[in-house]
Amino acid sequence: EAGVAQSPRYKIIEKRQSVAFWCNPISGHATLYWYQQILGQGPKLLIQFQNNGVVDDSQLPKDRFSAERLKGVDSTLKIQPAKLEDSAVYLCASSLGPGGVLYEQYFGPGTRLTVT
């Protein structure tokens, strides 16, 4: 079974530029998550989708971050404009079930973003 795919793997941009990340979850997984992991810290949930609807975006900085999951499959996360503190690894994860406690999350390899 193919895992969660993410691209690009690395991205370097200057502050105030925009950037987009792409995620393809495991086939058939209804729930998709985006996490931000700053160096030395655990991942922090930014947004959770159930099919193509948003379940939780309480930690998403909505003034600069946006995310969509069209047709309930692939997802993109965008940052516009980027700030220095957005430098982090952005992880995508998916799970089979509706985000309940019994469904494990499968993580992609992440995209490492450096903002200069």
Added chain:
Amino acid sequence: DAKTTQPNSMESNEEEPVHLPCNHSTISGTDYIHWYRQLPSQGPEYVIHGLTSNVNNRMASLAIAEDRKSSTLILHRATLRDAAVYYCILRTGNTGKLIFGQGTTLQVKP
């Protein structure tokens, strides 16, 4: 959200058992205890989870205290590939949100 406390780092010798502790004194009756680990330059991966009883799978064992205020992840024979950050997470609610702490960095020595 319920919180967990883990040591920042631990060391182990290869081929020896490793016991990774986790304290969760504010756990509620509906919280499941999950463990994930993150190998260098990879995303986290699921290890094991439990509610009240001890659990075993091919990767590890989870021992849960009777009062559920602490738990221990047991790797029966550590290998170099087990060197990772191990996260103990309480998971609850309909969303099953994962809230990661700092985790324990496990170093395995040959």
